[in-house]
Amino acid sequence: MDQVKKQRILVVEDETFLRDLYIDILKEEGYEVDAAADGDEGFNKIHDGGYDLVLLDIVLPKRDGIQILRDIKTNPPVKKNGGVLMLTNLGQEAVVSEGVALGVRGHIIKSDYTPDQLIVEIKRVLASNNG
Amino acid sequence: MADITINSHDVLGKLSIIKNYLAVVLEIEGASLSPKQRNYLNSAMVANESLITYIKQQSGNATSEDVAAAPTPAKLR
Numbered sequence: 001m002d003q004v005k006k007q008r009i010l011v012v013e014d015e016t017f018l019r020d021l022y023i024d025i026l027k028e029e030g031y032e033v034d035a036a037a038d039g040d041e042g043f044n045k046i047h048d049g050g051y052d053l054v055l056l057d058i059v060l061p062k063r064d065g066i067q068i069l070r071d072i073k074t075n076p077p078v079k080k081n082g083g084v085l086m087l088t089n090l091g092q093e094a095v096v097s098e099g100v101a102l103g104v105r106g107h108i109i110k111s112d113y114t115p116d117q118l119i120v121e122i123k124r125v126l127a128s129n130n131g
Numbered sequence: 132m133a134d135i136t137i138n139s140h141d142v143l144g145k146l147s148i149i150k151n152y153l154a155v156v157l158e159i160e161g162a163s164l165s166p167k168q169r170n171y172l173n174s175a176m177v178a179n180e181s182l183i184t185y186i187k188q189q190s191g192n193a194t195s196e197d198v199a200a201a202p203t204p205a206k207l208r
Contacts (some may be wrong), residue, residue: 017148021155059140089143110147111183114154 006032007052007126012042012068013087014060018110022055025115026122039063049077053126056104057087058095066095069102082129085121139190146183153179 009031013019019035026033034051036042039060046054046068058065065086083105088095096107105125108118153176161169 015144015148018144018151021148021151025155089140089147111143111150111187113151114158115151116154116158 006030008032008034008050009122010042010045010051010054011035012039012046012054012060012065013057014038015057021115022118025119029119039065039068043068043071046072046081047075047077049079049081052082052129053122054081054084055087055108055122056084058099059088066098066102069099069104073102083125085125139186142186143183146179146186149179150176150183 009026011019011022011026011033013022013035014037016037019037023033023035034045036045039062041062042056042060042065043063045051046056056065056068060068063071069084084099084103086096086099086104086107087110088107089110099107105128106121108121113121153172156164157169157172157176164172
């Protein structure tokens, strides 16, 4: 019997507790989940590519999320990725605008979202990958 | 007394973690909790949300929607 391929999501988040929670709830939703704990690891995984969605924190050790997006522009992924959703904690308009200019699909202010609402947003972006 | 400098981004990060864990228990496990357990967690959620709104206000990032949306116990399961 053919198995339906699970959609792959990469979580780039340095806060351990939040990263672990996102991994748990995304796995429970049936996604294949990979994670990175800092900007360099995140860049390497995004560069390897093949993710349907990347959740990208902006404030990260070693390399911030905006720098990752800039670096990916100049050094494209080996395998194409789907959309990127930025994770931030404040409504930083300049950062969000730069992220949008670099091609992100949207942003989530972490303190405004519960896991249920995050899943809704993730499904919206994944659906738009196919649209 | 020494001054305490608080980085609003770091504080909001920690409050977001608390919010997310409370929300998971309330939203996903809520049906299996006793009314008293739900009330305790609701109270923690309301206090946490109030702190998020306060930190946003102090850092100049709160919108009128944030203030209006700050939860009361009745809005939470």
